Amino acid sequence: MTPRTTQVGFSQRVPLDWFERTANLVLAGNDRKTIESVLQYFLEDKRSVGGRSTRGNREKTITILLRTWLSVPDELLELRDEGLELLRSYPPSDHLLIHWGMVGAVYPFWMMVATHVGRLLRLQGSAAASQIQRRIREQYGERATVSVATRRVLRSFVDWGVLRDTESDGIYSAGIITPVQDLRLTVWLTEALLRASANDSVPLWDLVNSPSLFPFRIETVSAGSIRTVSQRLDVLRQGLDEDVVMLKCR
Numbered sequence: 001m002t003p004r005t006t007q008v009g010f011s012q013r014v015p016l017d018w019f020e021r022t023a024n025l026v027l028a029g030n031d032r033k034t035i036e037s038v039l040q041y042f043l044e045d046k047r048s049v050g051g052r053s054t055r056g057n058r059e060k061t062i063t064i065l066l067r068t069w070l071s072v073p074d075e076l077l078e079l080r081d082e083g084l085e086l087l088r089s090y091p092p093s094d095h096l097l098i099h100w101g102m103v104g105a106v107y108p109f110w111m112m113v114a115t116h117v118g119r120l121l122r123l124q125g126s127a128a129a130s131q132i133q134r135r136i137r138e139q140y141g142e143r144a145t146v147s148v149a150t151r152r153v154l155r156s157f158v159d160w161g162v163l164r165d166t167e168s169d170g171i172y173s174a175g176i177i178t179p180v181q182d183l184r185l186t187v188w189l190t191e192a193l194l195r196a197s198a199n200d201s202v203p204l205w206d207l208v209n210s211p212s213l214f215p216f217r218i219e220t221v222s223a224g225s226i227r228t229v230s231q232r233l234d235v236l237r238q239g240l241d242e243d244v245v246m247l248k249c250r
Helices: 014-027 031-040 057-069 075-087 094-104 108-124 129-140 144-160 185-194 206-210 223-229
Strands: 163-165 171-174 178-180 201-204 214-216 233-238 240-249
Touching: 014 031, 014 057, 014 075, 014 178, 031 057, 057 094, 057 178, 057 223, 075 094, 075 223, 094 108, 094 185, 108 144, 108 171, 108 214, 129 144, 144 163, 144 171, 144 206, 171 178, 178 185, 185 206, 185 214, 185 223, 185 240, 201 206, 206 240, 214 233
Parallel strands: 178 214
Antiparallel strands: 163 171, 201 240, 233 240
């Protein structure tokens, strides 16, 4: 288990287009100082600096954006580099998936909230914020920071269009669901989900059908296709009919 899987980290409401803007700045070859300056100016009228905390909401938001697409943990550098190439090569309609995977890999808390949302949507067709809050606090502790972060992740999901508010306060319904048929995108997303996991290996079926991928409809992917497409993943047969995905040893 890595520190990423035990920490909250993602504590702000961050719209999808802010991640897109940050990734484009990285793709353009800008250095960290330039990107920070651009984001400070861009967020000037969108996020306050003040407040009682040591770091204001704007600084925390910029940290999330930079950590997702610029200063990622070392073990995610190759995933990030391929993610940037996917953003460059694929149309904007596919970018939500790429940002979803990268945010989730860097901030597993994001993916954990998504997991509980996805489970509730499957079970009852809607997701109550109170139920999600309770389950997240059971895992991360009864802290105010956990509750605030959960609420802001949920509101980010709404901003991204993958959840919708309903007439009942605190009850969400499913938003846009994107079919994913491209093999490279599917395999990259599979790796992102594995990186967000606290486990070194996960059954392939569990990854592809994970409730954390509730905004997507993933086509079936085979062990052979993963081996063909990915240089970082391996798939081993466990038992009679279960394929397990793991990271290749370097």
